[in-house]
Amino acid sequence: AQKVTQAQTEISVVEKEDVTLDCVYETRDTTYYLFWYKQPPSGELVFLIRRNSFDEQNEISGRYSWNFQKSTSSFNFTITASQVVDSAVYFCALSRSGGYNKLIFGAGTRLAVHP
């Protein structure tokens, strides 16, 4: 069975702090895709990144970086020098290769960045 676990329910930081959001996944597939989405107070989920299971290179996009480690089935997300606008709920998701595009989401981590 496929499962995504985001153990951190809520995180509170002060602006300019670095913060890491954890994501651990379970799958028996050898080919799969991992995603991160951001849900601001407005409600829509905003796509941040997609990573396939064969690409373990870490990725950096501005203040955002992602650390994918197959050995520990983790796909962690780090925000460097956090800002108030980063306050949102962040979801990690898993999708299998083949079949219908069915994303399995974690429960989400609510990040509050205080000035």
Added chain:
Amino acid sequence: ETGVTQTPRHLVMGMTNKKSLKCEQHLGHNAMYWYKQSAKKPLELMFVYSLEERVENNSVPSRFSPECPNSSHLFLHLHTLQPEDSALYLCASSPDTGTHYGYTFGSGTRLTVV
């Protein structure tokens, strides 16, 4: 404005009412989805449509009835709902149902059943 538009943004309905949620996408995508987001629970996939054909019904009660008249529009018809159906209902689309695509989400409809 996102490529996926949902209306209404907020809806309050009684348990005996009938209402519909609307989703529209202008991205040229062929697959559309309904998700339910309840407090303290993970996002739950409800329905998947591919080229107007329902390809998945994730054990959703019959009081939720989806309709996809064309690849740009998706409806969720609601009738005789229960208070526990109160949630944020999110519509999403993707180019097709291939799993390497992420979704584009709408802003959701916040539904309250009284």
